[in-house]
Amino acid sequence: MLLSLLDLDYETVPINMADMAHKAPEFVALNPLGQVPVLDDDGDIIRDSQAILVYLAAKYGAGGWLPADDPSALGHVSEWLSFSANEMLHGCAVSRALVLFNREGDLEGARSLARRALSVLDSHLAGRDWLVGGSPTVADIANYVYAALVHQGGINPHEFAHVSAWLGRVEALDGYIAMAALPAPN
Ligand SMILES: N[C@@H](CCC(=O)N[C@@H](CS)C(=O)NCC(=O)O)C(=O)O
Known part of the structure; x- marks a missing residue:
């Protein structure tokens, strides 16, 4: 949702949790907890939705969304x-x-x-x-x-x-x- 609110281009990669794709080695290499969501921003891998929100706001929020100076x-x-x-x-x-x-x-x-x-x-x-x-x-x-x-x-x-x-x-x-x-x- 924040990617959209910030008007950023992104690709969503669905993970089939019913098939346990979140515990497969290629996904666990991105997040050792085997949990969604994970963000890959040009090779910078951030896991956890709260962490992803903070990262996106700090990097792309142009001073909005995160009151970093207060x-x-x-x-x-x-x-x-x-x-x-x-x-x-x-x-x-x-x-x-x-x-x-x-x-x-x-x-x-x-x-x-x-x-x-x-x-x-x-x-x-x-x-x-x-x-x-x-x-x-x-x-x-x-x-x-x-x-x-x-x-x-x-x-x-x-x-x-x-x-x-x-x-x-x-x-x-x-x-x-x-x-x-x-x-x-x-
Ligand atoms: N604090 C994490 C929680 C992530 C989380 O629990 N994700 C769930 C799906 S919404 C998950 O991947 N569960 C699979 C598991 O824990 O094995 C966040 O907000 O990203």
Whole structure:
């Protein structure tokens, strides 16, 4: 999504996880964790979606998306990147994976973590357009996808009014690109 928001040329290489292509030697050579996503920018290989967001914003963001010169704002962006990789992943993404892939696991526990994470996000977004400062940052993008897809885990993100309005603001950005199961661009 950030590649598109930054209007960069890129090629998407699908990895067939059902066939365990993410654990094949050629993929593990790119990411020893055997996880997607991985970015290859002219031979510079960056793994992990939060790391990829930071890299792209720092390299191509022209001063937007990452408040690199403002230690306080940068600290708050890092808080929300961490929140996406922890609370949002373990709540929203795990609920979704348990439902979509019919996996064994504690679905009610994951849904309760998801609701708690969405409530924290909702309270923070009351009276604010973006997670940090007055314009969108990588913190918004990192959290957006988990919140926008949580309906696939059986939770309606629009029950959270401020989250719902913020999802709409992300979807109205120039260059917003839909992914499977996400709303089409306005
Ligand atoms: N913190 C990482 C998590 C990456 C991750 O868990 N990716 C999942 C798919 S969304 C994966 O590749 N799982 C396969 C595995 O862990 O073996 C990120 O945000 O990139």
